[in-house]
Amino acid sequence: MTTYDHNNIFAKILRGELPCSKVYENEHVFAFLDIMPRSPGHTLVIPKAPARNILDITEEDFVHVARASRIIARAAMVAFKADGMTLQQFSEPASGQVVYHLHVHVMPRYEGVALLPPASCKEEAKVLEDHAAKLIAALKGL
Template sequence: MTAYDPNNIFAKILRGEFPCYKVYEDDHVLAFLDIMPRSTGHTLVIPKAPARNIFDITAEDYGHVARGAHKIAAAAKTAFKADGMTIGQFSEASGGQVVFHLHMHVMPRHDDVALLPPTSRKEDPKVLEDHATKLIAALQAF
């Protein structure tokens, strides 16, 4: 397996070298909006521990990511009046992984609305700011 690359885009976000629309952070995880969302409120939850994918993250660190995704999902359901939620984690290119820092996708879903194709469009920054504000407000209840 290929080694973790500390210069991947998510590692740079963690170090503050690249901006993001942060919605949640604790000692173990960072959650921010996907700039190419597949649904309204599509959020990524990443560990602060360096991990390429599910094959090299510790169970403890993965647990932190899962708990973060759980928290984001609950708040996103409220913030975006979602009917359901799709949670995804892809490992290695053949598994659909594009950025090689472990991350979980939290995608609010609405009845009869399909997910957009991956990387199909970049969202307007004003829309992302609005979505971040809504999600941050909803997280206050959790």
């Protein structure tokens, strides 16, 4: 397994070097909308700790990611009137991981509607802004 790359895109987002549509943050985790969502409200939850994936994150840091993923999932169910929720985490290239900072995908789902293929369409900034506002409002209601 390769070591953690401190210049990966999510590390740059955490340092404020790249923009994102932030929806949630605490001292341990950061959550923002995926710019190529597979469903409306597709959110990425990442640890603030430098971890390549589930194979090298500490148990304590992963618990914070799991807890935040649950919070985001519950809010997204309300914000996007979803029928269900898919959470995914990929570790290493064979699994499909392409950004080497641990992240959990939280994706609202709807009966009879398939997820878009990964990285198939970059969402417009205004749509992401609207989705972030919906999710933030739902988080305040929890």
